[in-house]
Every structure is written in structure tokens, then in C-alpha cells.
Amino acid sequence: MPAVDVPPVAAPPVERILVERAKKDARAMNDRPKNDRNPKAPYQRPQVVRVSLRPEEAVLGHCKISGQAGPVSASCTTLHCRTFGS
């Protein structure tokens, strides 16, 4: 079966990595001596920020503007590309 028919394999979820990093940062903050903290710095509660991700663009899965010499660019059509991108 051609690789193009295989849906993307689940990668290590970025969200899980971000949560792990946030926990690590929180531990590091708690480990700091109290006199090392800036008393004027207001506490900011950690927040989950959602950003827009375009999976096909992010993994170079779309068709880029073509013109190069090769079997793909010469036939860069919707035959094998779900989306086009600049």
C-alpha cells in the first residue's frame, strides 16, 4: 500500500509534553528560596492556550508551489495532494 494512503501515525502529543513542562517549571519555582522571589511580581495562574495548527502544512504534507524538476512537481495536482499551500 503506498505510504500516501496511510493516515498520520499518532505522534507524541504536544499537549502532553507541554503539561509535563509546565509541571516541571512549577516544581522549579517552588524549589526556589523565598528571598529569591520578586515580591512585586504578580502571580499569574498557568493557562492553557489553544493555537491554530494546520497539520498538513506543519508536516509538509501539502503541495508547495511547484516548478522544480521531478516526478512530483510535474504532476502536482489534486491527484495526490489534499491541499495546496504557498
Place this chain on the structure above:
Amino acid sequence: MALAVTALTTKLDEATRFVLQIGGFSIGLWCTGDMGVAVDPEHRPFFLPSIPAHGCDIEMDVSWAETLELPEKTADFASGGLWSAYVFPSGTQFYFSSPATGSQPYKAVWFDPEFARGHMVLNRSSFAPDAPIYPLEYPLDELAMMHRLALGEGIEVHALGLADEDGSGYLFLGHSGAGKSTTARLWKQQRGVKLLSDDRIILREQNGKILMCGTPWHGDAGVASPDCAPLTAIFLLEQAPVDELIPLPQTKAAAELFARAFVPHYSKSAIDFSLDFADQVTRSVPNSIFRFAPTPGAVEVIRHARV
């Protein structure tokens, strides 16, 4: 349209040699002698006239194969597009397939773990006889770059990059359709502005500062320069009826930068480094959302903001 590039390549007895430099990395290819090499006109400025004495940062040899089969193991990552990655202790292998070229992969590349050496094999049956070939054809060129960068050397982002006449370096982040090429055309009309790329920018750290470098991978405006410039501000592009600059908190800016970065998403170490680098980049300069209308006034809004 691709052109034959005999002037840019060195024809040896049994091989054709050519070297590009992108984002500070030299990429050298040795192509087997019977392979006619061609390249886009936009790539020409990235070709080096001579081979670096110490060799290239990424060296690849290119040869033909009569057949090409996928590895027996399951892909570590399938892009859903043209390429899949198979990770082995000896390095990473990429296979490129398309229904347009049949059931077999049309190309495969084996890289060492450092992404310093690669061996490329082209499936002869997938290529028209005697037709010129660009072995680094998309997406291989960007794949090689993003994997090398993710080893701790930088990040490639979906962005327009330019240097204004006063030396200010602006990065305009945006997915496809956000207005990168439109913005590039607006700035192109200004005197003293150096455009780097209207679609792909490589960010690297040099002497404590972030440098943005142009790439051959251009957008609709066709901007592709091998130059680099220091980064001084980041703008997240959004099209709107009127121009407006909105400060973007650094943590949000880091997330937005990462969402427009090209990184090996199947590699934890690559994601870890890229997140850290996105954090470093967005801490180093002011970040804003730039809602803009496609008029020359958009340029003035940016220039006034720096005062």
C-alpha cells in the same frame, strides 16, 4: 520552470557535484554521472560557486535504483502526504511515494543520526528518461533542513522575513492565506527594504541574537534570498478591514510561533528543543498581532510602531 544548470554544477568523470547554502548550512550533492540535474531559477542564488574546504554541513550522494521497496517495519511517522519516516539506530530513512508515480516509492533517503550524511536513491522507473531532475525536490529539501535544525540549531517557520532600511528585522508569521505574500508585495515597493522570503524563514541564534535567514522556498510573491538579518520584532498576520497592532503576550507568541514551525512532530527531543527555541525567540523581541488591510498604510503602521 526548471532549467538545466550546467553553470552551477561541476561535471566530474563519474559524478555531478553541486553545493547550496541555505540558512547558513551548506548542502552538497554528488549525483551519479548519467543524471541530468536541473534547478528552479529561484534556487540559483543559493548555489555556492566553490566547494567549502572543510566539506559541507550536509553531504549527500544520489544514485539510481531499478526498484525500491518500503521497509518491512511500520513507519514511525506517515505524513499523510508524500513522505514517511522510519527511524533506526543507524539513522532516519525517508520514503517518498505518490499515486502519480506508481505503487513503489519514487525516492528514498537514508540519513545518519546527525543529519550530516545522506544517501539518496531514485527509482528509475518513476522518472522520465533523459528528463532533468532536481534530487532535493520538495519536500526532501525542507525535511532535511527541519531535521537538522531540530538537533539544536534552529527552527524553520511559515513566515515572511524582511529587513527595513534602518536595519529593523521583521518576521510576519502566518499560515497559508494569512497574507505573507500580500505583505511582501507591499514592502517590495519600499526603498531600501531587503526581502528574505515570503513563505519560509530559518531562525538561528548567533552570538546571543536571533538571526532570520531567507530560503529558496518562496510563496506567491516569489521572494527567495540567501541573505540573513537580525530579528527585531515579530508580527502575527491577520487580515482585517483596518490596520491594528495588538500586543501579544510572550507565552502566547511562543505558542503561535511553534504552531507555524516545521519540526519533526514524531520526535520528543525535537519538540522539546523547538518549544525552548520558540520561547527564546519570542523573549528576545516584542511580539504583536498585526491585523491589516492590504494597502501601503500597513507598512507605515509597522514603521511607526518602532518609534
